[in-house]
Amino acid sequence: MPGKHSTVLVVGGAGYIGSHTTLALKDAGFATVIYDNFSTGHRDACFADHLVEGDLADVAKLTETLERFEISSVIHFAAMIEAGQSMVTPLPFFENNVSGTVSLLKAMLAAGVSRIVFSSTAAVYGNQDGRLTLSETLPRAPITPYGHSKAMVERILETCVQAYGLQAIALRYFNASGADAAGRTGERHDLETHLIPLIIEAARGIRPNVKIYGTDYDTSDGTCIRDYIHVSDLATGHVAAVRYLLDNSNTGFQAMNLGTGTGYSVRQVINTVREVSGRAVDVVEADRRPGDPARLVADVAAARTDLHWSAAQSSLDEIVRTAWAYAEANLPH
Structure with a gap:
């Protein structure tokens, strides 16, 4: 069970995967705080104990939130995700996905929070035709600005591990799909591309x-x-990653696939x-x-071995x- 100081900040927790993960965190006994600006998220999809409305670029507000709620770990979902649109208008993707993450890391450093689970993507692999599965040992080779933005954040996390002692897991998930079995939340994008x-x-x-x-x-x-993975399986994968960071010191940076x-x-x-x-x-x-x-x-061996996680539904x-x-x-x- 989580300890008494196991409060998780879910950045982007009003979105599709964030809302399912908040439910899974609560089921696992974690206290939860959602931080979201509702640019794409939904207020009725917020299931955390506390909600803070704020922008990812607001370092002061992020720092105050981390300190006020004594956050032990951060799960970072907030991002622009439409790969096709990133080819047309790339700058907002780099501004939100990369610069926004830098703001979050500044706040974490200021508040003394060292654990982060980052929502990455299989798009960091690019086009790897000819391979039956994709493993984390492959080089990053993104082909869209969206994929590049996620790969850049992974590299930033690696350097922050070396420089500041950050403990980070990047979960590279494949095709998130499905909905909460109880119907509490599901997939609803204003511009649907999935x-x-x-x-x-x-x-x-x-x-x-x-x-x-x-x-x-x-x-x-x-x-x-x-590789289609149920969003509720993705959610339990994030819970497993948080537990892994809490249970292990000096984990450094690790990238892990979440798929089937x-x-x-x-x-x-x-x-x-x-x-x-x-x-x-x-x-x-x-x-x-x-x-x-x-x-x-996905090659899912790493998550199975290190996180003791596998897709169940x-x-x-x-x-x-x-x-x-x-x-x-x-x-x-």
């Missing part, structure tokens, strides 16, 4: 069809393969939504998007069932 919600929107009649970008990849059915080790094709995902919903989904086949690798699947059927149930109960028709 595959499963897009397919669900097509099945619910909100959009006329779903596009498949590329049908000539070297895969079983010609479409891209991705199993990939599903775009066509498999579309068919699963059809089966779960009982609805038709119209498909439009389109050209490949530049930079899309054929296969992105990430079957494609369960992911789609929870996402469909949340959409039907909470999203507009």
Whole structure:
């Protein structure tokens, strides 16, 4: 069980993954504080014991929050995440994702907080075609400004470990998906870009069809393969990372994948939504998007060994069932 000083600051806790992680932290016995500016998050998705509304660039407010609540560890979710948009307008991604993290680290240093779990991404690997799985030993090779911003933060964390004694884990997760089984929170972006919600929107009649970008990849059915992990599994992975930092001194910087080790094709995902919903989904086949690798699947050995964590509810059927149930109960028709 967490100790009496185990209060976790969840930066970006009003968002999709942050809200699920806050629920998991509370289930594990941690006290929680959310820090969010609600630029993309939702007030009704805040489940922490305390809420502080503030901007990531506000070092003074962050420092005061860390000190007031005697924070023991930080989980940092706050980021711009739309990889495609980062190709069009890269500067906001570097300003928010990189400069914002520097502000958070300044506040942590000022408040004497040394433990941080960083929300990283498989995008730091870039295009690694030809590999069945991606391991943390591969070099960082991002191909989008979004991926570069996350890789830059990882490097910053490495240098802060050396310079300031920071203890940091970067969790590189793959395709977050699904929703809380109890329906308390789920995926709802103003501009939806993720595959499963897009397919669900097509099945619910909100959009006329779903596009498949590329049908000539070297895969079983010609479409891209991705590793889909249930967001509630991601949440327990973050809890395991916090526990690891609390239980071990001098951990330094470590990067770990959070995924399942199993990939599903775009066509498999579309068919699963059809089966779960009982609805038709119209498909439009389109050209490949530049930079899309054929296969992105995690090597999950490090998280299993070091964090004693593995995905427990990430079957494609369960992911789609929870996402469909949340959409039907909470999203507009």
